[in-house]
Amino acid sequence: MERLAEWDVDTVFGMPGDGINGIMEGLRRHRDRVRFVLVHHEEAAAFMATGYAKATGRIGVCLATSGPGGIHLLNGLYDAKLDHAPVLAITGMQETSVLGTAYQQEVHLDRLFEDVAEYNMMISNPAQLPSLVDVAIRTAYARRGVAHLTIPNDVQVADAGAEPYQSLGPVRPPRTAPVYLRGSGLPRPEDLEWAAEVLNGAARPAMLVGAGALHARDEVLAVAEALGAPVVKTLPGKAVIPDDSPYTTGGIGLLGTLPSEELMEEADVLLMVGTNFPYTKYLPEPGKARVVQFEADPARAGTRIATDVPVVCDAKEGLRELLPLLTPRNGNAHLAKYQEKMVKWRGDMDTLENAERDPIAPQYAVSVLDELAAGDAILTCDSGTIATWAARHWTIRDEREFYLSGTLASMAPGLPYAIAMQHAHPGRQVIAYVGDGGFAMLMAEFLTAAQHRLPVKVIVNNNNSLGQILWEQMVLGYPEHGVRYPEPEADFSTWARACGGFGAKVGKAADLAPAISQALAHDGPALVDVDVNPNEPPMPGKVSYEQAKNFAQAFLRGQPHKAAIATTLWKDRIQRLGD
Template sequence: MARIASESLIERLAEWGVDTVFGLPGDGINGIMEGLRRHRDRVRFVLVHHEEAAAFMATAHAKATGRIGVCLATSGPGGIHLLNGLYDAKLDHVPVLAITGMQETSVLGTGYQQEVHLDRLYADVAEYNMMVTNPAQLPTLVDLAIRTSYARRGVSHITVPNDIQVADADAEPYRTVAPVRPPETAPVYLQPPGLPRRSDLERAAEVLNRAERPAMLVGQGALHAREEVLAVAEALQAPVVKTLLGKAVLPDESPYTTGGIGLLGTRPSEELMDDTDVLFMVGTNFPYSKFLPEQARVVQFEVEPTRAGSRIPTDVPVVCDAKEGLRALLPLLSRRDGSAHLAKYQKMMAKWRAEMEDLENPDRDPIAPQYAMSVLNQLATDDAILTCDSGTIATWAARHWTIRGGREFYMSGTLATMAPGLPYAIGIQHAFPGRQVIAYVGDGGFAMLMAEFLTAAQHRLPIKVIVNNNNSLGQILWEQMVLGFPEHGVRFAQPEADFSAWARSCGGFGAKITKSEDVAHAIGQALAHDGPALVDVDVNPNEPPMPGKVSYEQAKSFAQAFLKGQPHKAAIATTLFKDRIQKLGE
């Protein structure tokens, strides 16, 4: 058979080291599917049940490996479905390539069936965005797309019309001004230098050495720099706050960390942000500026020039790789032997950890979500990878999933979309088949893309899924109450879902848990199962995901919601009393 243009596409992906493509076929990409079939020994195609999940899988694959993730969808509606997952990649700055189909070039512009100009639709999400009009373009366009995704840490998009997909790979149908030159045989991405300028380092060191109450804020850009972060924290005797995406930068039991920041963070971290006189931001452009200091001097190490110094007034913005920058900075720092400032926050963290342990109470009925998370935390391996959905579950994961050993943690950060937990786990399990990968999801998010559990079963992936089932959209419920509104449209009607039945119907392990005494046994069975497993845990729907530090306005709005006729106020008040959550605001 003649070599078709789609083979040129797949061959070039393989030459870039791409070994997996997540997607769903359709008549708009039949030529590309044939290219994948002919080269299935080099690039694996992972068939999913929804294109949105394919984009999430590619995003998770990129987050966990650092290599470009690739997803594939047909023309029209298939390409539209990719968008939510692609925006997740865009906002969390990870390299993903989306490949889509397009109607034949001869009918474009005629209103043909499923004619959606995806290159126009993707104009906002994609850093590189191109429709192929000549088979000879393909290798070069793949190179440019992948290099752009790596350089700008974002999404690239190539859309290929049907007739181009199956054209002769070597066809040059037009008289060109400049013939397309074949790309080099071994494509590479040249990483830009990560070292900062010496003058910037000296300015940063001057500010940091003068700090009396220093603090560090580290994010996902420092995930590869654990040793360097610890060395700088030790030299400065500085407490370290972690963004949610940067949770795995330091072990949660480190004497230097005060845990997370923001609504899902800790009280010591909030106190620290109000107390510090110099904040050192490393590998993060934390978007929620209301949680950042108002008066402190700021030093920022940021790999992307457009983001350096863009979030809050910054005295010394430095463009560099976190690892290389910290390593170069360390000799310029004046080492401190001890610090009352650090000791103060170590004492506060010990109290905070004790409070969190109190909430992990197995004797409560209904089951406390903190308890279910603590059991998973205890039983999972020290190199387990946890993926998480958005919602109240993010609070329980942030506070009760402990980073230790080689553990990792991934979720949708800036987009904070629902439903990525399950496809994230599938994408990461493909990348790391020998590691324990666990999806911690809510009932609302799981229901959106639950067909992907069948995907896991069909690909024989041993992912584990823990469903925190409160039969509601829990985060929205509490947000309505904080705004002073009675709840509306956030609790699902009966009957309550039993997702374990779906898991068993897919050929996996499934358990439905309604009592605390059964949680540990069921999660243990799931973790030991040699295939996909799901534990559906009915948790207290009235458990509040309270901020680390409760403001007066939040408490006032919460009270007003009760006065307006909160239908579950008795149960909520009982939960609050049992948890002693009001102490978090003291």
């Protein structure tokens, strides 16, 4: 605990257990330096550590007992691994004298964590700890991933620094204040010149920016202006530039916009910055566009698409050095074309934010939240249809931020993320926008927020179903099966009130704004459970012929809710045409 504190760790998220009593005693002794946030499920602790790391750039730390406690961490740790967040997991282990005897809860977590962890070690000697804590944290920072230390019970309760074996010499860890490790982000000058040559020769340039460019807003906008390039944003990179910027065409992929898809089809040069976007079918077809990629990790440069110029650098520093080499463009017809397309797209999205719909349109619910939330609000989001609504109807402006499980796309991190981020930013408005399925998985953590007096706000998009899977089944041509929960639907507002927080259940659009306003104004945790139309489709920006054909076939094969779905689709279409 002393060593963690010297690395400026101020918070550990976790649950006690008899496999970590020694570590808990260390936390008790150093509670003035390291705060312990007691959660209700270890998976949430790992999500909290990941959310803390994403929102602060500092290492997140989670703690779990031996056996099942450590196993529960894995989902949240894979979220950190795939989204490149620095996280340290500390787990317990049975006493060294009984290892290998199939003792109770004997799970060799160091072996279990081999795939998820960049650094993974079982402590067998107390004298190892200072140095190995250093190495674990340095590795997590340097490789932007997970480090894991598992500590047997007998080592935990041994005297600090005890050396029970003949050693090669005393361990002498550095005692100077550690710094957050980050290698030089400057690109090689020859790579920049090569990149500038390709970019200056573009007739139809495009930029694709991701989470690695979240700290480079000014530089992204300056390069976009110089190139006359529309900017597409990955969902984890939604907050790189404002959604009302004249340079952006919004998101990409299943949750993206039609202008972004058309831009990727038309671009002759693509500049990728701070992203290793995995869905290659949404990128330019091989050979149709030249590609320049600014990537911090040389192992990831050029792994998604044939790349003409891979530039290894930090996004902010690389773009800053690139800018003087670019030839500014004036009167760019290419950019103007996509600005016009975005005017139409935004108009189409506005028509779906209709307060007259019954049941409540999920697009309207997000639009109300978007209007009422603060200019520096942090929104966390679960995976599923809610990610579509947030992508298209939560507006990045001012200092707003947005976080979700990007590459893992796990259900349930929205609330744990919000709790960790509220702890890290106590003066800001933090909102978890979650589905009923994801919230139900870790809903006990609302009690965690109440018990720690964290004023997180939760908006539940309640369609009583696993909505994203429902629509994916239909797009594949299958009638829906196993995706709608039986009636009655849950009323999560009663749980919020039982925990001592604010809770409201909303079934009519007219009641939505007052309820959300009350929740945002409440001085503690608050939840608004919104009954939304379960038959509202999260349609992709561009519907392919194959998707449309399979969707129609699913109807013909006995889709049980086809009348309600058809009515919703027809209303959406009429509203778009009418406006």
